[in-house]
Amino acid sequence: xxxxxxxxxxxxxxxxxxxxxxxxxxxxxxxxxxxxxxxxxxxxxxxxxxxxxxxxxxxxxxxxxxxxxxxxxxxxxxxxxxxxxxxxxxxxxxxxxxxxxxxxxxxxxxxxxxxxxxxxxxxxxxxxxxxxxxxxxxxxxxxxxxxxxxxxxxxxxxxxxxxxxxxxxx
Amino acid sequence: xxxxxxxxxxxxxxxxxxxxxxxxxxxxxxxxxxxxxxxxxxxxxxxxxxxxxxxxxxxxxxxxxxxxxxxxxxxxxxxxxxxxxxxxxxxxxxxxxxxxxxxxxxxxxxxxxxxxxxxxxxxxxxxxxxxxxxxxxxxxxxxxxxxxxxxxxxxxxxxxxxxxxxxxxxxxxxxxxxxxxxxxxxxxxxxxxxxxxxxxxxxxxxxxxxxxxxxxxxxxxxxxxxxxxxxxxxxxxxxxxxxxxxxxxxxxxxxxxxxxxxxxxxxxxxxxxxxx
Numbered sequence: 001x002x003x004x005x006x007x008x009x010x011x012x013x014x015x016x017x018x019x020x021x022x023x024x025x026x027x028x029x030x031x032x033x034x035x036x037x038x039x040x041x042x043x044x045x046x047x048x049x050x051x052x053x054x055x056x057x058x059x060x061x062x063x064x065x066x067x068x069x070x071x072x073x074x075x076x077x078x079x080x081x082x083x084x085x086x087x088x089x090x091x092x093x094x095x096x097x098x099x100x101x102x103x104x105x106x107x108x109x110x111x112x113x114x115x116x117x118x119x120x121x122x123x124x125x126x127x128x129x130x131x132x133x134x135x136x137x138x139x140x141x142x143x144x145x146x147x148x149x150x151x152x153x154x155x156x157x158x159x160x161x162x163x164x165x166x167x168x169x170x
Numbered sequence: 171x172x173x174x175x176x177x178x179x180x181x182x183x184x185x186x187x188x189x190x191x192x193x194x195x196x197x198x199x200x201x202x203x204x205x206x207x208x209x210x211x212x213x214x215x216x217x218x219x220x221x222x223x224x225x226x227x228x229x230x231x232x233x234x235x236x237x238x239x240x241x242x243x244x245x246x247x248x249x250x251x252x253x254x255x256x257x258x259x260x261x262x263x264x265x266x267x268x269x270x271x272x273x274x275x276x277x278x279x280x281x282x283x284x285x286x287x288x289x290x291x292x293x294x295x296x297x298x299x300x301x302x303x304x305x306x307x308x309x310x311x312x313x314x315x316x317x318x319x320x321x322x323x324x325x326x327x328x329x330x331x332x333x334x335x336x337x338x339x340x341x342x343x344x345x346x347x348x349x350x351x352x353x354x355x356x357x358x359x360x361x362x363x364x365x366x367x368x369x370x371x372x373x374x375x376x377x378x379x380x381x382x383x384x385x386x387x388x389x390x391x392x393x394x395x396x397x398x399x400x401x402x403x404x405x406x407x408x409x410x411x412x413x414x415x416x417x418x419x420x421x422x423x424x425x426x427x428x429x430x431x432x433x434x435x436x437x438x439x440x441x442x443x444x445x446x
Binding site: 047051052053054055057080083086087088091117118119120121122123124125 | 180183227228230231234235237238239240241242243247248267274275276277
């Protein structure tokens with residue numbers, strides 16, 4: 001009898017944890033996009049007023065970010081410093097390959113950011129960054145839309161599924 | 171003779187690096203890369219062609235290596251060149267972007283001319299560091315090399331403010347002399363004004379006077395009691411005098427001595443009395 005109850009608790013806990021982890025991943029993705037937005041606007045300021053070269057710019061920007069985004073920017077700075085590829089988009093692609101844990105939405109924005117880097121004229125470079133910033137904002141909007149309801153439903157559905165399974169098994 | 175050789179090699183694609191290193195450490199003057207053509211190495215005045223053709227990626231690698239993937243940060247890219255680490259100048263040729271009649275950048279680069287910067291300490295040892303000195307010569311005849319050594323000689327007696335618009339005169343690793351102050355990346359007229367106001371120089375040195383504004387700024391500086399060291403593109407005095415852009419210089423007797431370079435990079439001096 002005791003084993004049954006232990007099993008029931010484990011099933012409930014497992015399902016609940018799955019729902020809560022989905023919600024946490026969603027929040028993390030949103031947080032990363034917010035960090036990315038901050039990084040892009042930092043890059044715009046640095047370029048506009050200091051013309052900081054790209055490897056140093058990535059190193060400085062990495063200090064503003066955390067987790068996989070920080071790893072990505074540091075990786076990109078390394079790729080650029082070692083001149084591992086002929087152009088900046090290829091360096092970004094190589095850096096992205098080293099950070100598989102970066103979520104899909106942030107990855108797409110980073111890829112777009114990589115495509116814009118290394119322009120010949122400053123206005124063109126700034127325009128490119130504006131484009132990436134816009135894409136980041138759009139991705140963030142999509143995630144934020146109905147976020148609270150969605151997160152609540154992830155958690156509730158998981159708990160309910162756990163409860164249903166427990167009842168069935170009992 | 172000194173040359174930032176490893177910096178030069180670092181901006182070349184791997185396959186080209188090996189060949190250049192094997193062929194040209196002592197005599198290499200230029201590397202010319204043209205898309206879909208074999209690279210041309212100018213070794214001591216003679217062309218040497220390599221076999222493999224240059225690709226778009228090779229050109230891109232060189233430009234990005236020289237500018238640290240930031241061609242927009244080199245204000246000179248819109249003027250058609252960038253200065254690589256080590257002071258090597260890279261001339262760019264390709265599809266130009268114009269806005270409002272001004273060149274704002276290059277969309278696609280098809281050719282590069284990489285000029286190897288070398289330092290020859292002692293080339294100016296027979297020049298008397300007195301008064302204002304102008305160095306004349308055609309491209310590649312050694313104007314910048316002579317100016318660099320002259321700056322070091324002059325800096326032994328009085329401070330020299332160097333307005334190094336392109337960052338080519340004293341790249342990292344080159345001896346600067348004991349009283350040399352260098353203002354890098356600044357246009358010459360503004361730089362001359364800044365140096366005059368703030369650095370109390372004995373000499374002001376500028377490389378390659380090409381515009382009337384540069385000449386006007388030099389005339390004003392001489393009026394403030396400093397001596398000048400400068401270079402200009404001309405094969406001789408007659409050539410210089412025939413060009414209206416340099417008129418303020420000889421009308422105002424700005425220079426006391428003119429050093430005229432020959433193709434073999436030797437030179438001779440003329441006093442300004444013979445000039446006027």
